[in-house]
Amino acid sequence: MSVNPVRALLFDTFGTVVDWRGGLIAQMQVWASAREVQADWAGLVDAWRGAYLPSMDKVRTGERKWADLDVLQRDSVEMLAPKFGVDGLDGAALDELVHMWHELPPWPDAVEALRVLRARYVIAPLSNGHVALLVKLAKTAGITWDAVFGADVFRHYKPDPETYLGAVSLLGCRPSEVMLVACHASDLEAAADCGLRTCYVARPLEYGPGRTLKSPPPGRFDMTAADLGELAASIG
Secondary structure, three states: OOOOOOOOEEEOOOOOOOHHHHHHHHHHHHHHHHHHHOOOHHHHHHHHHOHHHHHHHHHHOOOOOOOHHHHHHHHHHHHHHHHHHHOOHHHHHHHHHHHHOOOOEEOOHHHHHHHHHOOOOEEEEOOOHHHHHHHHHHHHHOOOOOOOHHHHOOOOOOHHHHHHHHHHHHOOOHHHHHHEEOOHHHHHHHHHHOOOOEEEEOOOOOOOOOOOOOOOOOOOOOEOOOOHHHHHHHHH
């Protein structure tokens, strides 16, 4: 049986396309310098990222009603900040921290690789961020997408199948005609369970230097690439 050619590429965003950790730490340091605040910013960022999946799982399991990522992130950082030396944040300060997720830097290979890939494929983010966040992120990073799929479009967070299959449907494709590109094996496994093709992209610095990330074994996904530039060179 012949395999349908890939028509569209969906991209996980935080970690795969943009550097959330480095970007957040840099923004927080600038923010703190202007306010003469000292804290363990790297520790706060790591803890904040650690709360990311559990906060969404509360929505996915029905423990909490639907809330977009900004709301979840605000609740998490309000709880975590005092543990890392940041006390007494008012509502405006919390909002400023949350909106740092809207202006993260792309990895050095991302913008040009996506430009090359867009010449041949439909490309779009499939992210747990919401549409307004992803639009701002793209404008800040200099990325042009053909469509934007945030969790608020489906009112589900990955790895719920509604996210992967919802994006496939809106693109007018079959699952096998769409490839998810991500640096997180669990995301790719969920997409594969829905019939999508998969590409693992290595991001060894996602969690900072000195953090060894284990790569998936060969053959686990349809493709693997050292970065988006290598992906673009191989299929662009």
